[in-house]
Amino acid sequence: MSQSSVRPISTAFTQLLGCDYPIIGAPMFLVSNAELVSAVSSAGGIGAAPSLNWRTSAEFREQIRKIKRMTNRPFGINLIVNQANPRVAQDLEVCVEERVPLVITSLGNPKETIKRMHAVGGKVFCDVTNLAYAKKVEDLGADGVVAVASGAGGHAGPISPLVLIPYLKKHLKIPVVAAGGITTGDQVAAAIALGASAVQIGTRFIATHESAVDQAYKNAILNAEPEDIVMTKKISGTPAAVIRTPYIEKQGLELNPVEAFLFKHPQTKKYMKMIRAYLGSKALEKAVAGPTWKEVWSAGQGVGLIDKIMPAADVVAELVEDYYKTCEQLPR
Ligand SMILES: Cc1cc2nc3c(=O)[nH]c(=O)nc-3n(C[C@H](O)[C@H](O)[C@H](O)COP(=O)(O)O)c2cc1C
Numbered sequence: 001m002s003q004s005s006v007r008p009i010s011t012a013f014t015q016l017l018g019c020d021y022p023i024i025g026a027p028m029f030l031v032s033n034a035e036l037v038s039a040v041s042s043a044g045g046i047g048a049a050p051s052l053n054w055r056t057s058a059e060f061r062e063q064i065r066k067i068k069r070m071t072n073r074p075f076g077i078n079l080i081v082n083q084a085n086p087r088v089a090q091d092l093e094v095c096v097e098e099r100v101p102l103v104i105t106s107l108g109n110p111k112e113t114i115k116r117m118h119a120v121g122g123k124v125f126c127d128v129t130n131l132a133y134a135k136k137v138e139d140l141g142a143d144g145v146v147a148v149a150s151g152a153g154g155h156a157g158p159i160s161p162l163v164l165i166p167y168l169k170k171h172l173k174i175p176v177v178a179a180g181g182i183t184t185g186d187q188v189a190a191a192i193a194l195g196a197s198a199v200q201i202g203t204r205f206i207a208t209h210e211s212a213v214d215q216a217y218k219n220a221i222l223n224a225e226p227e228d229i230v231m232t233k234k235i236s237g238t239p240a241a242v243i244r245t246p247y248i249e250k251q252g253l254e255l256n257p258v259e260a261f262l263f264k265h266p267q268t269k270k271y272m273k274m275i276r277a278y279l280g281s282k283a284l285e286k287a288v289a290g291p292t293w294k295e296v297w298s299a300g301q302g303v304g305l306i307d308k309i310m311p312a313a314d315v316v317a318e319l320v321e322d323y324y325k326t327c328e329q330l331p332r
Contacts, residue, residue, distance in 0.1 A: 024200040229242070
């Protein structure tokens, strides 16, 4: 399957970003590397990675340069813009200086990111899970929102994509990107039919040749069913989607009462978030790197529809082909 065999899909998103397909390879902590990002972008979508996938801002800059050497197409970087991320200012500086085409913010206030990126011609989309926050980022000048719906990998929102996409579309002027559970071309067609200008796909891209994770994690994606996805507070304090493994079961999904108290207390909240995020990321790092009994594998409900590990470019091409097939086969 080659990219050139399939025609482009033109939407407000592709026009804004200058890409062929309205498909973002979602930024994924410890999963997205320069190879995955550049493969998705070269295939006509937008590959993206979180800045925190690299240990220092200097290393992050080097990897952006590597992505630029590997593809001349637009790509994206995810910045966590809340207080729990001590590197936000330095990493934003890198995005500005390196002229990153798309920044996807999550959590916190994206005002500074929008102002700085717009000054150098970059676009900023913000992860949202509800209308109030979506309105806020629209008022701050965001170019679009990523509607993170129920079923998503990472910090999934509570609202069904069937409702969240048209609901945000109805109340916003800026483009809406659909995220959560999307793994196939017919789901891309459904999201576009609901009013999305693009889709952001994470879990599907874990099971690719390029993704930076151990084979055991990729196999777990193939073997898991939607029923195996549970929400745990043990990683960051906020519910995050993981595959239910014996280790996750043993650990439990809730914070212990002392942690829960400290998480709510105004004087300890910030520090608890930082400590939990640190411990959670260490646990994820271990599980991503190689075989361990502490299996902490982050994934969304889309696992139920994934049965092959493929090159990322083939995933993009298959999504586009199936998108067109679905559109043609809909009953009149
Ligand atoms: C393993 C994994 C890691 C993720 N890491 C991040 C992250 O660092 N920052 C972020 O904003 N979203 C993160 N997400 C969420 C994705 O960017 C995306 O919104 C989500 O995966 C879409 O749902 P899907 O997995 O069902 O396709 C992560 C998701 C997964 C599965």
